[in-house]
Amino acid sequence: MTAVTTSPVIGLVGLGAMGMGSACAMLEAGLDVIGCDISPGACQAFEAAGGRTVASPLELAAECQVVVLVVVNADQVEQVLFGAQGEGGLAERLAPGSLVIQCATVAPSFARELETRLNGMQLELLDAPISGGAVKARSGELSVMSSGSEAAYVKAERVLAAMAANVYRLGDCAGPGSSVKLVNQHLAGVHIAAAAEAMALGMSMGIDPDTLYDVITHSAGNSWMFENRVPHILKGDYTPLSAVDIFVKDLNIVHSTGRELKLAMPVAGSALQQFTAASGAGFGREDDSAVIKVYQRLGSFSLPAANDEGAQ
Known part of the structure; x- marks a missing residue:
């Protein structure tokens, strides 16, 4: 008898031009996606497209096994995952074994440090900056410059298939992607x-x-x-x-x-x-x-x- 596997719930933080396009492409690929953005208008637009949203990244931890960060910079990655001024962030609430797919442009040294921190919390990281613009994000045809462990790639497979036309696997740890x-x-x-x-x-x-x-x-x-x-x-x-x-x-x-x-x-x-x-x-x-x-x-x-x- 063939085992039935349940598709993971995807949380996507950052519903800007690229994030919105990718989130909608994932919906069209049949993925269960929950979006999050500080802009109420962006959240309303994603809901109008058929998606679900939450008001805070912290709320994603209760449902999501994979979190995709399509934010602006390393400071926003830090704030989402670890909180501001000691408030705590999403990372400490995710279940062990969950995956973070980090898509922002950051320094390679930051990506390497982030992997070490998340691995210490029993979480996986895929260093996965994206390129292609809003149009290709919406059509699921981005290029993803990625690196990470084999376990991270296995968990990210359906998300990457929905987001990208080209997924470049550049190494087995964070850093080469960035x-x-x-x-x-x-x-x-x-x-x-x-x-x-x-x-x-x-x-x-x-x-x-x-x-x-x-x-x-x-x-x-x-x-x-x-x-x-x-x-x-x-x-x-x-x-x-x-x-x-x-x-x-x-x-x-x-x-x-x-x-x-x-x-x-x-x-x-x-x-x-x-x-x-x-x-x-x-x-x-x-x-x-x-x-x-x-x-x-x-x-x-x-x-x-x-x-x-x-x-x-």
């Missing part, structure tokens, strides 16, 4: 800044921006980020899909890790300064393509105005 994500973020940040600078150059020379985009996307100078982000500039639509401040954070982690390794990264440093300038100018919560506004302020060209037809 390391590869940092390489990705290095390139992504540099490419966005370079795309903004290139568009600023073209517009400063009087080239029509739509024509320039068409030419470059069919030429050797194209990149995924150029092709994806420049349309936001052309539409004058800086609604944040990934914000400027995300790359201030991520490129700071890249730079800090470089210092730990005694590896100079002047190109990443230059991109970081441009995103920092954009944030300092008040554009931190706008789409990361708004880094071009730094060039516009220092130059003599005009940016395309927002239009209702092009706005997302």
Whole structure:
């Protein structure tokens, strides 16, 4: 007689653009998902999509054997799992043997330390940063740069299948997943800044921006980020899909890790300064393509105005 296995209940903390998409993709894959976010609007949106929500991450422990963290940074991971100012967190309430899938971009050293702490509490960790944006999150086609124990992968199998088109297994402990994500973020940040600078150059020379985009996307100078982000500039639509401040954070982690390794990264440093300038100018919560506004302020060209037809 074949044993019947019960699908685990999944708790997902962080119903932002990526987290909401992944949570909905899991629902469509038949998983039982409980969402949690500090935004009442995000919780209401997930409930409207057919999901359940709770008001606090602590409430997930009673039902969930797998918890997915799609939060912004290491500080939020720390707060969710271990609480703020000694209040206690989710980790101490999870049943032994439960799994935490950590999807935020964090320093590899933080991921390694987190695994040690959770293992000491008889919990598993999958170091699993994600990439692909909100659209691929919603369609369950993310790339997951992961590392962890075989036990963690077994418990994460159905969740990863629902979230991702590509799951890269990069090591048998935490750290390598976050390391590869940092390489990705290095390139992504540099490419966005370079795309903004290139568009600023073209517009400063009087080239029509739509024509320039068409030419470059069919030429050797194209990149995924150029092709994806420049349309936001052309539409004058800086609604944040990934914000400027995300790359201030991520490129700071890249730079800090470089210092730990005694590896100079002047190109990443230059991109970081441009995103920092954009944030300092008040554009931190706008789409990361708004880094071009730094060039516009220092130059003599005009940016395309927002239009209702092009706005997302």
